[in-house]
Amino acid sequence: MDDVGTWAVLVYRIPREPSRPRIAVWRKLARLGVARLGDGVVGLPADARTREQLDWIADEIVAAGGSCTVWLSQPATAAQEREIAAGMRAARAAEYAAVTAEAEAAVRSDPGERVRVLRRLRAELRRINRRDFFAPPERDTARTAVEALAETGDREPA
Structure with a gap:
């Protein structure tokens, strides 16, 4: 088996x-x-x-x-399990992609808005992570985007 x-x-x-x-x-x-x-x-x-x-x-x-x-x-079969896991992975990938897009867009906002978005996106990453059983590559991309937003600090928007 x-x-x-x-x-x-x-x-x-x-x-x-x-x-x-x-x-x-x-x-x-x-x-x-x-x-x-x-x-x-x-x-x-x-x-x-x-x-x-x-x-x-x-x-x-x-x-x-x-x-x-x-x-x-x-x-x-393992194939059935892989199919189920792929569906779950795709759902999380879409959620991570949305976080990435929002983080990248927030880099251009004013500093106060960046702080609010950063706080919300960090919380959203924690929520997604709790239901992420089969980590897609988009997870690392989203984390990187959120950390890049954090590193913008008080720099002027682009």
């Missing part, structure tokens, strides 16, 4: 109405950076943190009148 990792998989159903709990669950899953494996099926590489977070979301789903189970699972 191919060498594949273990994944925490949440299989859930949540009532459409009221929509607030369903939307809250969807947003929390998005913040975790889950791989959408099917309708009502999401997964993350299994570790203590991801299992705990999926368990918390499962509790919320049940409290909202839904049903769910959390499974530990392995893709049948």
Whole structure:
């Protein structure tokens, strides 16, 4: 058998109405950076943190009148796992690219605005990093762009 990792998989159903709990669950899953494996099926590489977070979301789903189970699972092949990882990597790459573009644009802004943007982008990098399980090359580019913004200090905008 191919060498594949273990994944925490949440299989859930949540009532459409009221929509607030369903939307809250969807947003929390998005913040975790889950791989959408099917309708009502999401997964993350299994570790203590991801299992705990999926368990918390499962509790919320049940409290909202839904049903769910959390499974530990392995893709049948390494190729399937690579495909799932590639999708997750691409999603993070897009987020990092947006940070890079914003950091590069902020270099030309006034010093006060640069400080505000720098603070926000550093926080955004931390948020993205928490859901970045398969680091794309764009991660280093984004970090470099944010640090370049920090180094502009009080220099005049270009």
